[in-house]
Amino acid sequence: MKKHIISSIACLLCIFAYGTERHWETHFAYNSVQLLALDCQEQVYALANGKLFSIDPTSEKITKYNNFSGMHGVDIAHIAYDAERQQMVIMYRDGKIDIWHSNKQMQYISDLYSKQMTSSKNCNNITIAGNMAYLAMDFGILTMDLEQYELVDTYYIGPEASEVIVNDIMISGDSIYAKVGDLVYAAHMEDNIVDYRYWTSRPASSIVFDTKKGNEYTTSNGDKWKVAGAKGVERQMSTKEKVYYLPDGPEMNTPYTLTWSGGRLWMVPGGRWVNQNQTPGHVMIYENGKWKNLTNSALQAATNNVAVTDLTGVAVDKDDPTHFWISSYGTGLYEFKNDSLVNRYTAVNSIMGSAAPNSPDRYTRVENPTYDDQGVLWVTVAGGIDTTLVAFLPDGTQRGVNFYTGVDQRYVINTPGGLLIDEQNPDRKWAISSRAEPGVVILDDGGTRYYGGDDQSVVRTEFRDQDGLIINPEFFFGIDQGADGSVWIASSAGPIIIPQDIDPMLTNDCVRLRIPMPDGTYLLEAERINTFEWDDKGQVWIGTQTGGVYVLDATYSEIVACYTSSNSAMPSNSVLSLAYNEEQQQMFIGTSGGLVSYIADPDTYSALDEEDLAPQFIDGSMFRWRTHNAFTYVEQIACMDNKVYALSANSLFSVDKNTHMVSSHTKLDGMSASNINHIAYNPMLNRLLVTYTNGQIDIITHDGEIYNISDLFLKQMSASKEVNDIHIHQDKAYLAMSFGIMVINMRKMEIEDTYYIGSNSSEVHVEYITILDNTIYALASGWLYSASLQDNLVDYTFWNTNSIPSGKAIQGMDVHNDRLYLAVQQKLYYRDHYQWVETTVKNVASLQTSKDELYIIPTNQNGIAKIDSTYQITWMLPDNTYHAIAKDGNAFWLGSHTDGLVRYDTLHQTRESFYPDGPISNFSYRIRFFDDRLYMLPGGRWANQFRRQGDVMIFENDQWTNIKNKDLVAMAPEARVQDFMNVAQDPIDPQHFFVTSYASGLYEFYKDSIVEIYLPHNSTLRSSDENNPMGYTRTDGAIYDDQGNLWVLNMGGNHNIHILTPQGQWHSFDAYYNGKKVEMHTTGEILIDQRNPQHKWIPLLRYNTGLVLLNDNGTPTEEYDDVVVYRTEWKDQNNNLILPTTIHTIAQDHNNVIWVGTGSGIFAIPAGIDIATSNKCIRVIIPRNDGTQLGDYLLDNEQINDIKIDGANRLWVGTANSGVFLFKPVSDYVDDPSYYVETVAHFTTENSILPSNEVLSIAIHETTGEVFFATGGGLVSYMSDATPAHDDYSQIYAYPNPVLPNFRGYITFKGLMDNTELRIVDAGGNLIKKIHSEGGTAIWDAKNARGERVASGVYTAICNTSDGQHNGAVKVMIFN
Secondary structure (H helix, E strand, O other): OOOOOOOOOEEEEEOOOHHHHOOEEEEOOOOOEEEEEEOOOOOEEEEEOOEEEEEOOOOOOEEEEOHHHOOOOOOEEEEEEEOOOOEEEEEEOOOOEEEEEOOOEEEEEOHHHHOOOOOOOOEEEEEEEOOEEEEEEOOOEEEEEOOOOEEEEEEOOOHHHOOOOOOEEEEEOOEEEEEEOOEEEEEEOOOOOOOHHHOEEEEHHHOOOOOOOOOEEEOOOOOEEEEOEOOOEEEEOOOOOEEEEOOOOOOOOOOOEEEEEOOEEEEEOOOEOOOEOOOEOOEEEEEOOEEEEEOHHHHHHHOOOOOOEOEEEEEEOOOOOOEEEEEEEEEEEEEEEOOEEEEEEOOOOOOOOOOOOOOHHHHEEEEEEEEOOOOOEEEEEHHHOOOOEEEEOOOOOEEEEOEEEEOOEEEOOOOEEEEEEOOOOOOEEEEEEOOOOOEEEEEEOOOOOOOHHHOEEEEEOOEEOOOOOEEOOOOEEEEEEOOOOOEEEEEOOEEEEEOOOOOOOOOOEOEOOOOEOOOOOEOOOOOOEEEEEEOOOOOEEEEEOOOOEEEEOOOOOOEEEEEOOOOOOOOOOOEEEEEEEOOOOEEEEEEOOEEEEEEOOOOOOOOOOHHHOOOOOOOOOOOOEEEEOOOOOEEEEEEOOOEEEEEEOOEEEEEEOOOOOEEEEOHHHOOOOOOEEEEEEEOOOOEEEEEEOOOOEEEEOOOOOEEEEOHHHHOOOOOOOOEEEEEEEOOEEEEEEOOOEEEEEOOOOEEEEEEOOOHHHOOOOEEEEEEEOOEEEEEEOOEEEEEEOOOOOOOHHHOEEEOOOOOOOEEEEEEEOOEEEEEEOOEEEEEEOOEEEEOOOOOEEEEEEEOOEEEEEEOOOOOEEEEOOOOOEEEEOOOOOEEEEEEEOOEEEEEEOOOOEEEEEOOOOEEEEEOOOOOOOOOOOEEEEEOOEEEEEOOOEOOOEOOOEOOEEEEEOOEEEEEOHHHHHHHOOOOOOEOEEEEEEOOOOOOEEEEEEEEEOEEEEEOOEEEEEEOOOOOOOOOOOOOOHHHHEEEEEEEEOOOOOEEEEEEOOOOOEEEEOOOOOEEEEOOEEOOEEOOOOEEOOOEEOOOOOOEEEEEEEEOOOEEEEEEOOOOOOOOOOOEEEEEOOEEOOOOOEEOOOOEEEEEEOOOOOEEEEEOOEEEEEOOOOOOOOOOEOEOOEEEOOOOOOOEEEOOOOOOEEEEEEOOOOOEEEEEOOOOEEEEEOOOOOOOOOOOOOEEEEEEOOOOOOOOOOOEEEEEEOOOOOEEEEEEOOEEEEEEOOOEOOEOOOOOOEEEOOOEOOOOOOOEEEEOOEOOOEEEEEOOOOOEEEEEEOEEOEEEEOOEOOOOOEOOOEEEEEEEEOOOOOOEEEEEEEEOO
């Protein structure tokens, strides 16, 4: 049989030793046994609720299995025993496959799990025949070789090879039968059964399948074992006696809330967000190692069969542990005594309100039951109906309390997220509003708990941390209090801590965890936190949404442990709840996959000794990429069921309609490329089509899965692969291409057809495409092409051509109310009986339809106009500029020019703006680092200016500050704010900086606001057009010297070189060489020589191309003693003449070599060359290594746009067409022509997230080593492994430290001296590995010299310089 599914990557894993598992215990539900398997030892295996357990018939011992048993998945779909090979086949719902051998080894097959597909990967049944397993899948039949451990074939047996859900498979004789609903598909095994045509169908009643398979087995002693559902596994002995086996466990695997009190664990499975989840209500109680379940049916019987759903919280009476309360987000509040329901409270019999007054049994939404120190039960009522807090007093009375932040200013909590009664100050209550005006409200009742006259309330929606940074979480999820009195708030922006000495009534100050990460952020800073719990050591356990559980020591400064699904028994990394049993030192962890617990071992469970750790723990992220896209200019919108996608400057982001969470979608997130040019939504399939300028095509499903179609991208063709327009029709997308029409089948996710519709099937450039009344219309080359969808559209003869209104400019084509509309020369036309009729609508920039309404974007781009049936215009939001519109109920989603994606609520006349943090533009002509601040400027020029609007974009502390062009124009309306070229930051005051413009002079900023614009009237700068100084005062090359003078280059005026002194005085002069003025028509950045700051290098980019070396002899403002050298030609080591026509960049490395990037390559001026007397240079030669002894010049004929030197003295070289190169020196001899010959890396759009191979500018963060690339498609960055070397080892540290079990990146050592050798040794002093530093940084993969990962323990890196004169050491703790 042909193998057409990727062959399996199988790995053998031994079952973990008991010594690793002994601290963990699983508490899964097993009350729905659905499948049995019998092995060769007659052990009975049972599958229940996706979990596996076994029964030993002799001892009757029940054994439960989990990932500590070596299993690779969590939710098991099916099991079957292969008796011939004595192995168990385990299929998981996510496509993972385990083969469990009798020797207790586990064979893992990941092919199906790794395969991208829209179909469910669920397995419904397994049939074993010979050496093959036939898997009944949700999409067809999958076969697996049980000896080679690989997937072999897939049979799509439905009509036309369509997918069908196969429920069971039977093989009888030479035939195979597949049960599919009411049908049975059959085929002969000797036929090519991959071909669906060999399969026939018949009624299912015609074939009898083995109903006992997986349901009933008989052992050798005659005992019958059967599936018994909620009873477990039934064993009927030869005596006819029946015994049932069922592992003890809760009723459900949904531990939404856990509560430990009085020796008992309560677990409830509710949930809610905007609405109720409608989860059946069970109360599950764990006591003395046994579970007691108050089932939903029992609870409903006690409430006269009223629904019991979404149980969310538990409060246990401190004076009577048999008395407890349980809240429901919908069905009220339940009171229990001795595990029996005694009262149920809703809006009918309490002062709690109902969100729907006519349905109190379904909409009395109660949360956060909590006892105070006087035995009063408090609850929060969602939505604030009547009253927000309700108190149930011991005497049976009820009182209500509301939050007022001012006179008649009531604060309402729509979705409660937590209620805390302050243990340090019982007069205070803290309440969480999770969403819809999220915040934390603090109420101080002044000691009069039910009298509101003296209440004081304050709402905190944002907090200020110890560094003065503002935290404004999008959501809040919980609140708790530590033993030290500190209040911990769980938010979407990490933990927020309010120490006891901070009064939240007076200030919004807070404290954040300060465990640093390499990118400058801190541990858990951007992680969604769901819950906290403290153990008896004062250590805090932090439950996260995606990262498992972190354990911090009692000082909150050290990580004790991090538990995930990969190093613990946790079935999921999404932690919902935590509860602690202090007596047993047992932490219960409720995850989305079920409940587990951890019992501490005093020998291992303690904070790590400080002497064994480096100063910091940082989550390693070496070699990672980051995107920095602009998202404010939204051109296209696609409104899906649950999300709205927006295309902004070739970048994609989305907004969740329910949570309003904003997410960017980049190549790092699985997108196939960077430059997106179109998006379109298919409502039939709820899928999004994404096309790229390079021909790549992605389809995103409703759950976020991305599927790539690469056929067009891979096709060799001369025509452009860009998509001009997209029309969705049923399950297909019709794409207007430069060569014709391409059809995408979005159901099958493949290119279905290409239509060459020109004469004789020639290519035509299709601009727009649409479909009306089963006719497809394509606007191409000034003609309207049309054809019936019923015709053979591949045949060009079926296409008709029709004329269109005269005019070259086409603004759009669309269909509305059964009419075809066309916008030509900014006028709107419709087609009536083959004739075009002009409407009264004018000034059309683009044409759009949404939800059966027709809209135009006007040519002045102010607002959006809706066109009615009489062609009357209704203006919407005329005070803004928009490019796209999508109607969504009572709201519109609008693509804004400067404010991202805007949601306009027509009911409330409100606007909200959404976009991810980023720069305001993807034009990044030049970038420059000063300390921790990255400046990004979008200008440009060559012979003339590019006339790009001037913005200043600043990236600092992982946040963008954008000084927008419109704000600058408002501050300086007389200037042409364009073509910002360069930036110089004041070395004395980092808030003070200057920006040069190749149009309107020099801009001075202080605290990100304009202070002054220097033009001819107030400076020595001059304009190349005296009549237009606002548009032609061209400046570049700004830099501060060591005396605090600002140097600026000015093109086109009387003088080219200008200096602004610290005293505010201007001076100007020119460079003279051999008595003649050096004309500077287009210059680059000034380079101040690090050997002698009196030497300034000035590159002349074009027209008189060359290098100027100016020696000001320490008197920058006096030109009488200046010495100038001007070189336009050089000779290389082989005496070849170099005459560059253009120079684009210069750089000086640590060995004082001057590197020159030209329009046709790169050359170097060695440090020993005096260019005043010699024009010698070096061109690096790369050997061909082909036996010819020949070589090629480094980057010969490449345009070099920028060169930057990193901390390891390596060259980062940005090119115009070939991406970026990283070169490493192999010699310290600057006259050696092989000086820089080792290529460390070469990044392009093909092997990285670079959005373009045109790299314009490079900037390196000196401290972190992160390298930023400004490209023709936007800004990205890469965390490199090089930083500047230190003078000694006093600041050496390693991160991450400790190394947690789930970490598989590089351990990074920083603070090293240059060329450090690190010898990694274990606790016994044995050498593990040697590594070397790049500048001040070295990395270790936690492996020994043989490539094996090292064992857990403490390792020491002994550091020595190459001359042996300096040494240091740092320790690293590794957990596996």
